Amino acid sequence: MARRVVATAYGGPEVLALVEEPVGPPGPGEVLVGVRAAGTNPFDVKIYSGGLGRDPAKLPMRLGSEAAGVVRAVGAEISGPTGAIRVGDEVVVFRAAGAYADEIVAPASAVLAKPDELSFEEAAGLMLVGTTAVHALAAAGVAAGDTLLVHGAAGGVGSSVVQIAVASGARVVGTAAPERHDDLRRLGAVPVAYGDGLLERVRELAPDGVDAAVDTVGTDEAVDVSIALVADRDRIATIAAFTRGGGLWIKVLGAGPGADPGTAIRDAARLELLRLVRSGSLRVRVGRVYPLAEVAEAHRTLAGGRAYGKVVLVP
Secondary structure (H helix, E strand, C coil): CEEEEEECCCCCHHHEEEEEECCCCCCCCEEEEEEEEEECCHHHHHHHHCCCCCCHHHCCEECCCEEEEEEEEECCCEEECCEEECCCCEEEEECCCCCCECEEEEEHHHEEECCCCCCHHHHHCCHHHHHHHHHHHHHCCCCCCCEEEEECCCCHHHHHHHHHHHHHCCEEEEEECHHHHHHHHHHCCEEEECCCCHHHHHHHHCCCCCCEEEECCCCHHHHHHHHHHCCCHHHEEECCCHHHHHHHCCEEECCCCCCECCHHHHHHHHHHHHHHHHHCCCCCCEEEEEEHHHHHHHHHHHHHCCCCCEEEEEC
């Protein structure tokens, strides 16, 4: 029997419950992983809160899409994106179905070797934000020598965007609250405070212009400043401004209405993220770690944006 988190209804964190369910042996092309850590993401909240619909047939709903752990069994001699998978291997699993658990069965195509440079908690928070960042940078066509504006640069996706862009040779200006500016400097970005006067402050920091923008927050300010600074709207990407983005002809990415999910780009990005971690160009900041049984409190922290890093569950 495995312990796993399910949403028993649509609503707030109070609908989350820890249950025991049988886990069958892995079939052909499958891997049984003992989970050491599972990453939480705002998208998880959106699913069980009803933001994507309230179909009662989907309840109880398993949650979580990324995990890190140790291989306990394989269906056959199989390989994943990083090579052969064997019992005892330390791995990252993404996309995983029902990753909030102490055991999961996943297809081999979702199982990758965990970099030694990351703890299990860090590895569990790498993939969703990282693949989203790669997608956003690809959509905005960011390349070496570009000046890139990142809105919400200190957040999970934003900090990944910053690090990957800096590693590619771009100059990054990132918006954040003043108390996060030192963090951004350590990542290689030029920090700027959001709020009244943002447009003028960015123009001072980038007198030669801004080539592209990535918006991770979806505010009117982020959209308006991006449009004012970037000449080609095809080089503005947002993962949050679903309502306004499409009508302004900027690139809307993710799982929102009319957004480009970028599935192929995100799947291919997994290997690049591992390479960046191993080269020291990308790291994951873990803000809070909670036991699996305290998932409701973990999600309150996640929703409140108080973690200053990934919120991770451990069995």
